[in-house]
Amino acid sequence: MQNNRNVRYVSGALADYLEFPALERYPELGASFAVRGTKGYHYEPISSEANYSGISAELGIHESSLTMPVQEHTANVAECIDGVKKYESTDGLVTNMRGVVLCTKVADCISLLLYDPINHAIGNIHSGWRGTLQKISDNGVRKMVELYGTDPAKLICVICPSIRQDHFEVDEDVYVLFKEAYPDLIDEVTRKSGDKYYIDSVRCNTWLLEQLGVKVENIIDSELCTVCYSSLINSYRGNIDGEKQYRNLAMIWLRDNNKEVK
Numbered sequence: 001m002q003n004n005r006n007v008r009y010v011s012g013a014l015a016d017y018l019e020f021p022a023l024e025r026y027p028e029l030g031a032s033f034a035v036r037g038t039k040g041y042h043y044e045p046i047s048s049e050a051n052y053s054g055i056s057a058e059l060g061i062h063e064s065s066l067t068m069p070v071q072e073h074t075a076n077v078a079e080c081i082d083g084v085k086k087y088e089s090t091d092g093l094v095t096n097m098r099g100v101v102l103c104t105k106v107a108d109c110i111s112l113l114l115y116d117p118i119n120h121a122i123g124n125i126h127s128g129w130r131g132t133l134q135k136i137s138d139n140g141v142r143k144m145v146e147l148y149g150t151d152p153a154k155l156i157c158v159i160c161p162s163i164r165q166d167h168f169e170v171d172e173d174v175y176v177l178f179k180e181a182y183p184d185l186i187d188e189v190t191r192k193s194g195d196k197y198y199i200d201s202v203r204c205n206t207w208l209l210e211q212l213g214v215k216v217e218n219i220i221d222s223e224l225c226t227v228c229y230s231s232l233i234n235s236y237r238g239n240i241d242g243e244k245q246y247r248n249l250a251m252i253w254l255r256d257n258n259k260e261v262k
């Protein structure tokens with residue numbers, strides 16, 4: 001896979017993942033997008049212990065620090081707090097705790113990694129097309145504003161690999177839902193071909209961020225389509241695993257040099 005200005009592909013001994021060079025100027029921050037890679041890794045279900053231990057060891061973090069919400073394509077964002085590992089019916093987590101790795105599992109859906117370098121807080125938001133319709137990105141940023149005093153103008157956001165417009169083909173029923181949710185944006189994000197519609201769901205999410213005051217230059221888009229790269233990145237529509245549906249693992253954390261997460 002070709003690296004681009006926002007993404008570097010790392011093929012490690014234990015797992016393959018993407019890292020984001022633009023974040024390296026923040027030493028307290030860790031962020032990674034673990035993919036299937038050449039070794040066929042996947043991150044679902046949670047009982048696939050071996051997979052999580054591989055990426056954890058590769059990144060130098062403890063598997064026990066991984067925190068994964070029970071994703072259900074909701075718009076619910078919860079604060080990750082000390083001692084609580086289970087977040088039911090939750091599709092986004094935020095925290096200012098160090099040493100905990102916020103995770104979301106995706107294959108075509110968008111993971112947005114959020115970082116407030118001023119107030120030292122992070123978020124990880126799962127925004128698939130249902131989450132995009134419910135504007136969970138908006139909820140995620142608002143939650144950080146409310147809990148940590150985040151200034152959206154200072155917020156850094158990474159858009160992980162996801163299905164992109166050329167492959168996100170929908171019928172009129174889904175198009176109509178987008179039109180209802182984004183009346184001012186619908187023409188910009190839609191291309192029609194025959195009776196099919198192609199929607200730029202990434203743009204819907206970045207538009208939401210911009211409406212809240214996030215700066216365009218602080219949005220770091222991986223610009224990678226999961227379907228186009230399904231041999232290396234787990235994809236739902238581009239699935240090459242038959243009946244099995246595998247996920248990638250988006251991760252963000254604040255390092256704690258006194259604890260296990262280095």
Ligand SMILES: [Zn+2]
Nearest residue numbers: 167225227228
């Ligand atoms: Zn594609």
